[in-house]
Amino acid sequence: MQELGRLSHLREFRKGQVIVAQGDDATIVGNVVTGVVKLTKMSVSGQQQIVGLLFPSDFFGRAFSDNSRFSYEAATDVSLCCIDRQAFESFLLRFPEVKHELLLTVLDELDATREWAAMTSAHTTMERIAVFLFILSKRSAGSYCENGTKSERTVIALPVGRRDIAAYLGTTPETLSRNIQTLVRKHVIRPLDANSFELLDSAGLVDHTSESRDDLEAMLGVAPRIR
Amino acid sequence: MQELGRLSHLREFRKGQVIVAQGDDATIVGNVVTGVVKLTKMSVSGQQQIVGLLFPSDFFGRAFSDNSRFSYEAATDVSLCCIDRQAFESFLLRFPEVKHELLLTVLDELDATREWAAMTSAHTTMERIAVFLFILSKRSAGSYCENGTKSERTVIALPVGRRDIAAYLGTTPETLSRNIQTLVRKHVIRPLDANSFELLDSAGLVDHTSESRDDLEAMLGVAPRIR
DNA sequence: CGCGAGGATTGATCGCCGTCAATGCCGCCG
DNA sequence: CGGCGGCATTGACGGCGATCAATCCTCGCG
Structure with missing residues (x-):
């Protein structure tokens, strides 16, 4: 483990910088310490699709392959x-x-990705958005706890811009915005600033997902294992 | 390798039989020899979503986990x-x-699943259907080659019923049928019987996918590695 | 402070596709 | 042979969501 520490080093990337480009020689791997990394793929039409979002403790890069099939880009x-x-x-x-x-x-990642794929392909836009917000609320709850903050109020912090979230959920910024405003009108969430909301009604959010809490929690992603 | 042969044994399942149930004690793993296995997940509303289809040489089951998060069911x-x-x-x-x-x-599987997820969430129904048919044409081309048949004519054999295909592609049997008939009218494919078509215009099929051939082939799935 | 740019929101319109319903087709069984 | 049940196809219709467009807000900068 100490040896792993010797081999690794900390690097900083500014928002928007490309860490590993699609098709590149993927010379580095590692994991996220702070911030959010976008996992993207360029379509032939030139617009980038969001394949996944990587949060602190998530592994990035592609071991045992000479070229990555996706791009890794700093979202923050x-x-x-x-x-x-x-x-x-x-x-x-x-x-x-x-x-x-x-x-x-990797086995857990595969399961989580399959759950996510099944969810996105079979649900309405509102359901996908509600699931996404639910996952974010759990993610941020975890990171705020270690921050020492009393998390009586659950805060949902949107890690990236609306355009990227919409691409991740397979919709458009307009439809995303409309559905968020619907949730606001229903007092499920309350806007704090442009990129963060307070979760007022957790049960109400789950209702909008048409999923059981168990299934939702299966999609949360994997626990940190490496380092 | 011989030892692996001693430990394994061949088992037959009739169409519709459940091999491993969701949440079950996943006591067996292995790979498909002949036929097609459905990888499914039950939603709260009770209808099953198709997460993936496993063809001969594909690995099934979940190593290193006490309960499978999906069901494995014999599609044929x-x-x-x-x-x-x-x-x-x-x-x-x-x-x-x-x-x-x-x-x-597993790493390759993860990449392929992510490609598939990105594709399904960002494309129209027709594009998803075209991609699916393209993949099937490649799959069956492979298996027909080893059959010794001269594959001058490319045959697309639908491995499961329309309902399951529609669920896999995140659409309905009706819409699926309409789009298939559109492709027939455009002379891209030609019906042979209820469950198989001849591919007349490969380039035309690729046009309907709005993907590059390279990206399509990246989704074909993994080469057989184990056994 | 005014200005401009980029993003978020809201509005109007249209087309795809999901839903419901009817028909056709084939295999099974009495 | 006739009836029946499951599956595929075709038709009609309505709604969700994509698209285009306008407005608002925030931020950075001269």
């Missing part, structure tokens, strides 16, 4: 714990326990 | 090469090379 200012991919791979070969952990992580 | 009559999950896991621990192969497979 981020700091990343980076390791040279080759070094990471040879490290894994020498420490099978760590490789085992990586395998478990 | 299938024969499976099954291994007790515990035995498989301990086998992996004794043969790290095989575990490494599994890791690579």
Whole structure:
């Protein structure tokens, strides 16, 4: 573990900077320390689709492949714990326990991605938005707890702009905005500033998802395992 | 490898039989030998969503987890090469090379699933159908080759009923049918019988996907690695 | 302070697609 | 052979959401 620390180093990226480009030589892997990273894919029409969002403790990069099929881009200012991919791979070969952990992580990721795919393809726009907000409320609850803040009030912080969220949810900024305003009118959430809301009615939010709480929590993503 | 052969055994399932139920004790894993397996998830409303389709050589089951988050169900009559999950896991621990192969497979699966998710969430129904048919044409081309048949004519065989295909693509049987008939009228495909078509105009099919051939082929799924 | 740019919101319109319903088709079983 | 049940197809209709367009807000800058 200490050796892993020696090999890795902290790097900072400004919002908008591309960390690994699609088709690139993916020379580094690592995990997010602070900020949010967009996982994107360029379509032939030139507009970028959002494949996923990576939060602190999430792993990024693609081990054991010479070129990444996606781009990794800083959605906010981020700091990343980076390791040279080759070094990471040879490290894994020498420490099978760590490789085992990586395998478990990837298996969980695969399950979560399949759940997400099933959800997005079978639900209305409002349901997808409600699920997304629910996940964000859980994510931010976790990070605010370690911040020491009394989280009596649950805050939903939108990590990226409306355009990116809409692309992630397979809709448009207009429809996204309309549905958010509907939730505001119903007193499910309350706007704090442009990019954050207070969750007033958690049960009401779940109602709009047409999912059970159990299924929702299955989509939360994986627990931090590596480092 | 021989040891893996000793541990595994062939099992047959009739169409419609459930191999592993969602939430179950996933006691077996293995891979598909013949037929097609549906990977499904029950929604709260009670109808099943299709998360994925598994073809011959595909791996099924969930290693290193006590309960599967999805159901595995025989979409056709299938024969499976099954291994007790515990035995498989301990086998992996004794043969790290095989575990490494599994890791690579799962990483590729994750990429393919993300590509698929991005595709389904950002495209029209016709585009999704065209992509699905394109993938099927490649899949069946492969299996027909090993059959020894001269594949001058490309045959697209629908592995499951319209209802399941529609669920997989996030649409309805009616809309699916309409779009298929549109492709027939445009002489892109030609019906052979209820469940198979001949691909007349491959380029025309790609046009309807609004994707590049490269991206399409990235979604084909993973090469067989285990056994 | 005024200005301009980018993003978010709101409004108006239209088309795709989901829903309901009817018809056609095929295989199964009495 | 005739009836029946499941599946695929076709038709009619309505609503959700994408598109285009206008307005508002915020922020950065001269």
